[in-house]
Amino acid sequence: MKLLLSFLPSLLLSSVAVVSAASSWSFEDATVTVQPKGAGIGAAAKEKLDPIASLPKSVSLGATDTLKLLLTTTDGKKAKRPHQAFLTLTEPVTGLEESFVLSVKDSGKGKVDLGQKDLPHQFLTSSKPIQASIVIGSFGASEPYKSKVFDLNVSRDENVPLAIPEKPVRYAAGDEIHHIFKEEPRSPPSVISLVFVAAVIAALPVLLGAWATLGANVSHLGKALGNAPVSHALFYGSILAMEGIFFLYYTSWNLFQTLPAAGVVGLVAFLSGSRALTEVQERRLAGLR
Amino acid sequence: MRWSFSLLFTALLGAVSAKSFTGGRLLVVLENAAEQEKYSVFLGDLTGRGFHVTVESPKSSSLSLFKHGERAYDHVVLLPAKSKGLGPALTANNILDFMKKEGNVLLALSSEQATPTALQSLLLELDIHIPSDKSALVVDHFNYDSTSAEEKHDVLLLPFPKALKSDVKNYFSGEGVIAVPRAVGQTLGNQSPLIAPILRAPSTAYSYSPKDEADIVEDPFAVGGQLNLVSAVQALNSARLTVVGSSEILQTAWFSEKATLNGKAVTTANRAFAEKLTSWTFKEAGVLKVGKLVHYLDEGASKASNTSSAIPENNPGIYRVKNDVAFTVEISEYSNSHLIPFVPPKGDSVQLEFSMLSPFHRINLTPLSQTANATVFGTTFKTPDQHGIFNFHIKYNRPFLTNIEEKKQVTVRHFAHDEWPRSWQISGAWVWIGGIWVTVAGWLAFVALWLYSSPAEKTAKKTQ
Structure with a gap:
């Protein structure tokens, strides 16, 4: 279901591309590589990206890994340099977005490197995978491109403490406070009291009886x-x-x-x-x- | 008190009855008559709404925000001017002083003219940041007007803004699209709760400098939703300042212009948006007023049958610990020309704090009833089992609403000696009460025996 939903925008986009005669922005030869620190080139996990469909499995980014995105931007079928080429990350729960600018050469070859230190702390603590989309647009009539290309799983090193800044003050209703009263003094069950009252009252006839047997009159x-x-x-x-x-x-x-x-x-x-x-x-x- | 005085003041001035809550004297600062012509409908709308509009050039020697140390105007509109400076009457300090005296400011920027240094330092003071490059502007390749900006994509067509959060009232909603031509984007500091975005850029928009980044944007000032096109500040004294990223939003040329958004023909609704902006900034909307505030001893069910006992005193100075107290307050909201009952947005509520240093109770007030122009909020609660000097404290600070703060001080005393429950009401004490009365009976019997007993006849004499 989720997969289908993620397909939908790209499907729609591709259908739009078919209808409109004007050229549209896209990319080709795109790869996303996650390179662990210190490991050789061969150790990197490499995935090919498709402009129409999102990558079926999510890309995971470890604490010391570097994510490298390489692509060639195209206008129509020709490689061309756009004005805007962003990798936009979206946190699905809060909708927070952060864009990373791809450095694109005149030939249309663009790349961006990304490590965990580049990400805002909200992305590092996100419970759901982060959606990564590519935005390509430029001046003129060519249709801009925006589509989700992969999901990014950020796996944090739990041993490294994360410095989360204190939440800034925002005006909103505070939590309700209800005073907690000291406990009311409690009495034992009245049955017990009544038993002892009976015992105390019974002492009076006993006393009078004792006096009477001793000859009181x-x-x-x-x-x-x-x-x-x-x-x-x-x-x-x-x-x-x-x-x-x-x-x-x-x-x-x-x-x-x-x-x-x-x-x-x-x-x-x-x-x-x-x-x-x-x-x-x-x-x-x-x-x- | 203060508002009634200002109402009286405007009445004495003989001004047209302004719809603003704080007065109708409006100063518009713009450069020359040609500029004024561009904003004719905007200014005409303001006059039509009862504002007494004065137009001055920043170069004018008679221009001053103050007269005899008091505000000379209630509101100021600052439109961009070609000259670099704004002159001695409009320094950042002067404008801040104007706001300290509860004056409201609408500040329009333009990417075609450099923002004067006075306004730059004013915005910096308020923690609103604009690009350091003076020609930087906002473009969006997805939501642009392809009629007027087919090539440059610098006229954004955006829907009216949604509520900032689900529990914040939206004073800027409307139907249609807003054209934002060549805007200066702003970013807002994260620390202050006083600043709020009104109109955010769409997620694909970015701000770039046409001079340095003509081919490709490499280090954009801000991107997407972090870029604001219109933002607002409301100070603690409820003075308001709105920064409009593009002064062209307010120009007649864009008030209902034909435009094309993604191949669809639309008509811009800038006139409605400009009205929303000015009516909020100039306190025609989002102004709260506290009416009658009553607290009293809630004798409730315990004394309900005994109606002959007097109605409890309103706002007494003293309560006892663990008293049931009822509290009601009337809150009105000013809407364009009159006060209406204030209804807090869903998920938000007015809260009462009963506090001594820190709150002992913080209770959501529920709307009990409505009068013609106020909602009566109320609650009942039990005073804490702690004696001392307490405050009934209502502090309602929310984005886009003027701040409310009300404090009523009361004493909370101990139980008096005769207010405790009697010993026979405590079942645990019955044994001891029984013991006392048995002792009494035994004593009386002993006295009688000692006085009237005759010696035992048969046995030897015994002590009694």
Whole structure:
């Protein structure tokens, strides 16, 4: 498919050449040679180029190889020197083009040498083969020639680091950034919490039960209330109230609501407590405790 | 603020209502009346679009870009002149100062006349390079006009330029072919984002010097797409400069000329292209304006039911960490005579940065709605869990659009002591809360026992 596509322009071009009577530019006796460094002339891989069809297999260019393109430019059938004779390399992904000028003699014999150091870094890092086309054109009525003649595979020496310049600044939308929040504090599964809550609450009946087996009771309540009813009611009530104040402070009150209330309740507890504890002392002195 | 002032200014001047966003005073610098005749349609079109055109010769002693230290004109067209220098009023520094005061420049070159040194150093300053050989011109053996340049191939016929990139708006599109006769090609420096090509040469074109390279081109100045025929600079203050490689593009002779491209008869559409070029350069197109910018606490679903609570304050000075914040901004684009809603090209979007030194958030804004002349862009996001002084920062710099930069500073504070979740909402705390209340109950029971317990009768006395 790809081969067919690469054939198409040249086929079209050749058909155009047939239709138009005017002479057109082309080339003949074209060879492309890849010469490894230090190797003899015989070691070079040589391919003949056809102006109508692209070379079926791609030419590969190693790190130290030199690519040599030789051709004779023709106008009509005659060898002639054009004004423009370029070897144009096209990077198929980005469409980047770079042209190398062929030095053409008056006889129409032209050549260009190419090494990896002549290529821009985009060509060296290209993932697809680079398309090499030949452009021949000149002033006057002769039809210019442009066609893909071969694919160039650039095989880089991976050990040699490639100096790729930093990408220049261009105005465009930047990547989105979303702040990464610190992790929320986590709680264990509430089932586990509930089990331990149950264990903690169960400790209260256990404590009360233990006291009961040790003979704890409240049978002097009537006696105490009979001896000092106001003091005992106020004293125990104030202790209850203080816990109530703590509960309110925990749920809704602020410190300024809590402190006066705690002060009043504390005073009541102090005054009523001294009376109530006097009553307890009387019971102890009476041998009832 | 600034534009409303300039609008007021032009209104006070009593000038014809200019369509340009920044004013209609246009200076055309050309050599003599014969030259002016060549550009009559071009200048007539500019006058017709509301520009107040003043034509001056570079030799004129009254020529000055400034008056009382301010710009005397809003825009300048520099057409090539035969004389080598441009005189003391048009030095490279003067033109750069003119651009620093937000003046726009359209600069036309010609391969038939040497580019004056003032303009050469101006272009060098802007990192636009032209061939050092003064007669160098662009030829293409594939896309030339075979009616007028059958032998020399130096009149290029090109389609209107495509968008620079897929996510950049194209202000130079059109139907037809543009004739580019005897152009001076430019190459652009790669480092600056401020320069952009408008019309690139086709891939088979090249620039050569007819004197030295008459037989064969050996060392072309530039080749193919790296060669620009029209290029543009937009400075950080949005002043624009357009370099037109061939002044003949603007001449009446090429405005709708019959030409032949590869055997097909075509009519050049240079008049439309010249209009696109001038309307972009003189800020009739591609001008952005920021309207109302609002940010507020987005109480969203949590408070939606409680509508009696006041509408959140707009643009408050302080937020808390992890607040949901809504942000909207109106952006309009000026199009020839009025503001229209700005629609960013596909693949591009206006971005909001929420930044303290570096951006914590960079969010693409989505177009929420459109008013008669603005698009409302907006987004919602959560402030980061970092307190400090932050900025809502919109910076929208794109090729061919005037630069937008908006900054709104806000404080982001900690959680206050009463904004944390209550302990009973944390399931891990239930054990400890349970422990406290069990202790309370145990204490009350202990007090009651200590006060009211009678001694155990049967067994020996035990401590309670």
